[in-house]
Amino acid sequence: MSDPADGPIAPDTKDWTWVLERPCPDCGFEASAVRAEDVSRLVTEVTDPWPEVLARPDAAVRPHPGTWSPLEYACHVRDVCRLFDERLHLLLTEDDPTFANWDQDETATADRYGEQEPHVVGREVVEAAGVLAARFAGVEGPWWERTATRSDGSRFTALTLGRYGLHDLAHHLHDVGAARP
Numbered sequence: 001m002s003d004p005a006d007g008p009i010a011p012d013t014k015d016w017t018w019v020l021e022r023p024c025p026d027c028g029f030e031a032s033a034v035r036a037e038d039v040s041r042l043v044t045e046v047t048d049p050w051p052e053v054l055a056r057p058d059a060a061v062r063p064h065p066g067t068w069s070p071l072e073y074a075c076h077v078r079d080v081c082r083l084f085d086e087r088l089h090l091l092l093t094e095d096d097p098t099f100a101n102w103d104q105d106e107t108a109t110a111d112r113y114g115e116q117e118p119h120v121v122g123r124e125v126v127e128a129a130g131v132l133a134a135r136f137a138g139v140e141g142p143w144w145e146r147t148a149t150r151s152d153g154s155r156f157t158a159l160t161l162g163r164y165g166l167h168d169l170a171h172h173l174h175d176v177g178a179a180r181p
Contacts, residue, residue, distance in 0.1 A: 017154050019167045027174035031163035036144045039162035040137035045181045046169040047081065047129035050074050051122035053178050059118045068113070070176040074121045075113035076104060077172050081128035084165040088135050091148040091158055101151040129169075136162055 023030040034042060053059065053070050060071040068076070083102055090097040144159045156164065173180050 015152070015154070017164065020160055020163055024167060024171060027167075027171040027180070029167045029170040029180075031167045034163045034166060036139070036159050036162070039139075039159070039166065040133045042166050043081070043129055043133040043136060043162075043169065046166060046173060047077065047125055048181070049173060049178045050077060050125040051119075053173075053176055054118035054122040060114060062114075068108075068175075071116065071118050071121060072108060072113040073172045073176050074118070074125055075111065075116055076108065077169055078121060078125045078128045079104075079107060079111075080165065080168050081125070081132045084161065085128070085132045085135050087148065088132070088139075088158060088161060091146050091156070091161065092135075092139070092143060096147050096149065098149045099151060132165075 019029070019031050021032065054074055056070065058070075059074075060069050062069045062072075087099050090099065139158050145157050148156050148161070150156065170180050
């Protein structure tokens with residue numbers, strides 16, 4: 001597992017909502033090209049590689065002291081799927097909800113991402129992604145245009161929430177050197 005001596009990761013304070021407007025130069029994902037009817041399938045496709053990534057013998061080792069290990073990225077991906085499922089549920093059941101703040105770095109530290117069991121996390125990623133994919137599969141017609149606001153003021157529709165989440169999931173495959181389907 002990750003050595004606590006690796007120290008904390010510098011918090012990511014960037015506003016990544018720009019990926020809704022232009023392709024990501026790092027991972028190449030083009031969120032704006034994702035059609036509503038493809039969101040569910042793509043959630044599954046970009047999370048299916050994680051069990052294989054976590055089977056690597058060095059899955060819990062950080063490549064550099066300031067970079068998460070594949071295990072830590074997988075824990076984050078699992079939690080992103082869970083969070084986006086909660087947010088999509090709110091968006092579909094409440095009128096213009098505001099999403100509570102989520103500090104991904106605080107969660108990583110509190111939940112001790114680097115000490116979790118890779119095979120368990122691999123299974124949990126697939127399960128959480130399946131739940132999220134199923135919820136997106138249930139969105140139809142005008143429901144894709146329902147709105148919500150993130151705690152920082154960023155506005156989302158069900159479609160842009162799906163696109164934004166998909167970029168996060170795809171980008172982390174790039175982060176660990178895994179091929180995106």
